[in-house]
Amino acid sequence: MSSKCELAMSVELALNEYFKDLDGQPPHAVYDMVLACIEKPMIEHIMKRAGGNQSKAAEILGLNRNTLRKKLQQYNIE
Template identity: 75%
Template sequence: MSNKDVAACIRAALDEYFKDLDGQPPHAVYDMVMGCVEKPMLEYVLHRAGGNQSKAAEILGLNRNTLRKKMQLYQIE
């Protein structure tokens, strides 16, 4: 799947979200999207790295401490 395809999927999901609001004001869209994407991404990369946080942080382009904070935020062990 290309970046273009991923972007199209995200746009379609956001279109559906705003449609489902049925006139209600949106709230915390950024946090909602990041929560939907970031946790499974972190879990996937940690799994691919064999649970090695330093290796996962390198793959993600994050500092290891940042990864650990995100793991705590999402309650990832």
């Protein structure tokens, strides 16, 4: 396995584009922006993979089931 996973490289490339597109403007809330862009589609994908089973999805994600439920509500995922 390489020293950087593909996902990390994709995030790095996206951030490079983000900062380039700012064209001198100051960045704002980058952490929240990245989490919002990644977390929702990741949870949606895992929920589909787990067949909608929250316990199984929480296990796959390495989250407490209650934490997953909060995130499902936060992102309006059923």
